[in-house]
Amino acid sequence: MMLLPDVWRKLKLLSDDSTEHLQRSLTIFWAEYLPEAMQGYPLAGPRFRRKKISSCLSRMTFLLESCGDGPRTNLRASKMLKQTITEILARGQCGLLRASYVCYFWGEQQHLDRFLQAYAVEKARSEARRQGHTVTEQSLADGSIKLIVQVGGGA
């Protein structure tokens, strides 16, 4: 099995900028084991077909490219819903999931934490770049990562 940081690096190979397509928040469902319903599940969306590794090897699978903004999902997501597990379908239909990328993760909690940290850093960097700010990164002693966004500092 691969570690999530490796998965993250591979996800960056999906496009020129991985966060370019992750403009919305990422919703993660965690499970200790790979759910049976997920085995053999194809990656959702054409942009993920360029992924070079099997989704089953990555501990992380994108279930939906996007959910709808309300109780009714959009057309593209509706097509995907046919292949998703019941839990995701129910949450999407009752509006608990709103405009999120949905991701199913299985494995150890610490690996999920590391992924969430990497995701948050990338997401913050992306937002700062989008607004034309300069970002510097520092690693702290407790394992945290500190981002200093210089407002109006230029990209």
Place this chain on the structure above:
Amino acid sequence: MTTAPSKTIEIIVSPTGQTRLETKGYSGTSCRDASRAFEAALGISQGEQLTAEFHQAAITDQNQLRQSG
């Protein structure tokens, strides 16, 4: 001639993925405008603690109102 203090936003991401966001160099409610986009990108906010700069600006505004009133 005095130069305006540089505006920075510090984001600390914990090893578990939780984030803490702090604005510096802002006065009053402008810090909320600056941090809003990051808050939206990073998830649901669990709390807010106003800085001294926020309250300082509010006091200044009150003084200005008194002088003009």
